[in-house]
Amino acid sequence: MKTASIELFSEESREKLSAESINAMSEYLTGFHDPVFRDNSDEETATILCVKCGSHLYSGGLMDAMFSTFSWGIVHGDGFCTKCGWNYRMYHTVKCGEKEDPRFTLPLAYRCYEDDAMTKEVDPTAKKSGD
Numbered sequence: 396m397k398t399a400s401i402e403l404f405s406e407e408s409r410e411k412l413s414a415e416s417i418n419a420m421s422e423y424l425t426g427f428h429d430p431v432f433r434d435n436s437d438e439e440t441a442t443i444l445c446v447k448c449g450s451h452l453y454s455g456g457l458m459d460a461m462f463s464t465f466s467w468g469i470v471h472g473d474g475f476c477t478k479c480g481w482n483y484r485m486y487h488t489v490k491c492g493e494k495e496d497p498r499f500t501l502p503l504a505y506r507c508y509e510d511d512a513m514t515k516e517v518d519p520t521a522k523k524s525g526d
């Protein structure tokens with residue numbers, strides 16, 4: 396599973412940011428997994444799938460009302476997949492020192508670690524025995 400990177404954003408939106416902001420954004424995004432998109436190029440909006448269970452997490456359209464497994468959590472902007480419980484952040488504000496800090500809305504899966512030193516990352520796609 397790849398780490399989310401600034402490449403997620405269009406070249407046009409990246410050009411609006413200073414080099415410092417791009418660095419701050421890149422640093423921020425290392426805390427998250429790359430989103431997994433369903434290959435649905437014939438539809439208007441791309442569907443983002445859960446990194447762990449592959450369920451329909453978010454497409455930003457009407458289909459979300461019926462199929463989305465995303466649920467808001469207690470912390471503002473955070474939520475989780477109702478099917479498998481993996482944690483997501485939907486609302487992002489990146490402190491960049493710009494006049495206005497860049498904000499975006501996208502369900503990005505938190506990277507999780509087995510230890511406090513953050514050396515052993517949990518692979519969301521790994522199957523636990525008994526699953």
Ligand SMILES: [Zn+2]
Pocket residue numbers: 445446447448449450464476477478479480481
């Ligand atoms: Zn899930």
